[in-house]
Amino acid sequence: MDSQQRNDTFKSISGPSEGLYKEKGSKFLAFAYPVVSEEEVRTVLDRIRKEYYDARHHCYAYRLGLTGNVWRYNDDGEPSSTAGRPIYGQILSRELSDVLIVVVRYFGGTKLGVPGLIRAYKTAAADALDHARTVEKVASERYAVTFDYVAMDRVMRILKDMAIQPSGYTAEDACRMEMDVRLGDAERFRQRMEDAEARVEKIF
Numbered sequence: 001m002d003s004q005q006r007n008d009t010f011k012s013i014s015g016p017s018e019g020l021y022k023e024k025g026s027k028f029l030a031f032a033y034p035v036v037s038e039e040e041v042r043t044v045l046d047r048i049r050k051e052y053y054d055a056r057h058h059c060y061a062y063r064l065g066l067t068g069n070v071w072r073y074n075d076d077g078e079p080s081s082t083a084g085r086p087i088y089g090q091i092l093s094r095e096l097s098d099v100l101i102v103v104v105r106y107f108g109g110t111k112l113g114v115p116g117l118i119r120a121y122k123t124a125a126a127d128a129l130d131h132a133r134t135v136e137k138v139a140s141e142r143y144a145v146t147f148d149y150v151a152m153d154r155v156m157r158i159l160k161d162m163a164i165q166p167s168g169y170t171a172e173d174a175c176r177m178e179m180d181v182r183l184g185d186a187e188r189f190r191q192r193m194e195d196a197e198a199r200v201e202k203i204f
Contacts, residue, residue: 008183019127025108030128061088066139086122147198154196
């Protein structure tokens, strides 16, 4: 189990941070955010596009989850692979996930060429990450546990033993709780709850 637990952590950033790069009159404003879903990514992008509505480009890249298998980058009108890919490359090079980086460009009147654009977006993204604090995150799954009231003591003892904090408690015909369980503990958690005659349902 210890080896499983070591495999359910990854690096992210603790909060928003900013970076800046200037070249030949163009300004590249970089913003890094911790995010946990594509819905959150869209919300942040919408906010930045509204706030910096007068900018020429809003290029971005993100990577989500323990394995980073949910990802995307976008050049937003810049020549192909000159913006989104260099931004994404900075996320990869630092082995981060649950991260979104948006680089807003104000055009200065002079074209930078493909190498210049790649350097600008890469450097701006790197500057934003240089100002961020890296943290270790634990991947988890959310479960709903339903049980008869007579099993309450057994269920609560398991949660205490495993340092799991329940939420959303309801007690009608049966008791129901929701909780986040770290990935490395999930199998043991499900087995112990079944032994306590509790029904376990994975929510996400």
